[in-house]
Amino acid sequence: MNTHITVIGGGLAGLTAAIAAAETGVPVKLFEAHQTLGGRGRATPPPHVAHEGAHVFYADGPHYTWLKKRGFVAGLGWPGPTDAAKVGFRIDGRIRRLPSVGMLRAQSRKWLQAPVDVDFHTWATERWGELAATQVANAISVVTYDADTGRLSAAFVWDLFQRALGITVPGVRWVRGGWQQVVDRMIARADELGVVVETGARVDTLPTGGPVIVATELDSARRLLGDESLRGTGGFAALLDIGVRKDRRDRFVVFDLDEAGFSECYTAQDDTIAPAGESLFQLQMPVRDGESRDSAHQRLELFADAVLPDWRSRTTFQRTATAKNRTGALDLPGTTWRDRPAVDRGDGVYLAGDMVAAPGMRGEISINSALAAAASAVTDARRASGARTAVPDGEASGR
Template identity: 80%
Template sequence: MTTTPITVVGGGLAGLTAAIAAAETGTSVRLFEAHQTLGGRGRATPPPYIAHDGAHVFYADGPHYTWLKERGFVAGLGWPALSGGFKLAFRTDARLRKLPPVGMLRAQSRRWLTAPVDVDFHSWAAGRWGERTAIQLANAISVVTYDANTGRLSAAFVWDLFQRALGPRVPAVRWVRGGWQQSIDRMAARAGELGVVIETGARVTELPTDGPVIVATELESARKLLGDESLHGTSGFAALLDLAVTKDRRDRHIVFDLDEAGFQECYTMQDDTIAPEGESLYQLQMPLRDNESRDSAHERLERLADAGIPDWRSRTTFRRTATAKNRTGALDLPGTTWRDRHAINRGGGIYLVGDMVAAPGMRGEIAINSALTAAASAVAAVQGVGQRSTR
């Protein structure tokens, strides 16, 4: 290994990706994580109920997934048994329906359309399909944005997300059996095999000066560590509810809430290892409206559960509530794209990675793609120093 080390601050998905990518080149890497365990937002609750801080699926239609797959980090996929009573519903006008509204179906089929960057999604969609359909489209894709007013975002940004998640093509969604914790554990093991020196319970308050540094923390922590007050971003804010219930044939596996932008998904439909036998594990989310209290959002969340999981209160075996603020990846406002986000290369051998920086993708994909870019640049910097020192 090279003697000049690369330091990675943060042991979540981005930090582990950066550490592995750099160490694979033979470069010396050390990783510091403030918590006692690795994983960041990829961590999950311990068995028998394995629940995450938000929706955790991989999309297998980008370079990030290829990188993960080549290393075995996403091996052992779970698949829903579509022939076994899979139930999908759309909540419209306070009722659950098996099919989305006609206006939404029309929009879904228009994969060839290109939406403008500099116009908000609601204005663009309303001009094509009407006010009501524009609201329903935005609420449907709030499962990705965690934003109660997704229509205010760039039309190009939202339309791309909508087509990836709800377009006419079969979605490239992948679920690793055991959840993201399984992938995180595999990544941590691989980092150790490559010789990455990992220190947990080690909070970094000053930047090391003996080599490149990759900062892979949440933006607020990065702002303090780098002393850069410009590091702010637009992200979602949602109430979360994890529920395990005894199985009932009336339960809906997936519900898109076109009325209030909520979402419900049963994760045990594709992975029966994350809850005890005979039970179903759900996660529901509801984005907070402007000036709305958390309690109010959770009340709306429970009403969604009432519709999709009848009598859930009397059947509950596990329950956890939470909120996710600024944890859903960057959201692009009108006139901006991912290229306008915070630069990865901060100069002076400092690199910023995570889901809020200038890399393509959505949520965790941004973290992986930015980490790979930063690792390549940091390794090139180290190798350049090594070449000069041997002349």
């Protein structure tokens, strides 16, 4: 072919788009501004392998089907029965084994259909009371990274809550080695397919001569395309990674119903990401409107005091960070994923990433939008070359 597809951005969305397009036989060039590929899927080097945020997959959507078919999520890890039983809920400053009665009632109402045009707090308060509405919203902040999840669309929050904390067993999957393992496999597949990759190559001008998939953060895409409409709503959270010497008092997972924090032990299902005899935890705390990052980190450390007894005296590794607009799109009342920036920007330009018009949550949006972008870009490239059109496997609707 005399036409190739250009992918700008080498994170999860960019790698997905490049692989999906290259699998059809269309030449692909990928440009990444950083020296390494992977975007937010990258992790710290061993012995403590820590990610920028929660690194789990949900096996209930087309994104996972696509990943699994290619072996990208092979080698799953599972918490043992002892660890799996150590789930807790922070209520009124104490760690309890069960959530509140109000939250249990909400969990049992899977059949309810929440409205798009009403905020979740208002809708849930009418059914279970204000306290339960706040606790449910705080519980699902693990997904949104938002200190006021109740302000979001009721339909959006309710879907997330039922997927992650509903009465149906959630389809959570942990890949041993974390997302870095998945990214490494995707990089190897792209290389196998002949994708031409240039790292340390920042693109400031939109390339010509073929379809282009812009798989960057939305801010970068807005600047590159000169399109001020490319904006979205995202979360903002303080993060704390802690490696500690093991203690039987440590819990596997804790949902903070008081302040929307969250804690998870990733070595419970993957002992390769920390030295023997140690546990690696990631904790998060959404930053409140107008709150300083220092204040959010102070609240996060107080949360750590509650879930990891004597953690300071046991610490072998520690890393702090903040994550702003890095958790996928959040839908405000009156909007759905279809109202986000469209994948198809016209004139052979396509958008992929976690804040564009594709279904799913977090990184699922990146994968699903990338598959939709790749399918359209392949059609354009083959049409320009007069070749037969082939659709990338696993195309998701995001147009």
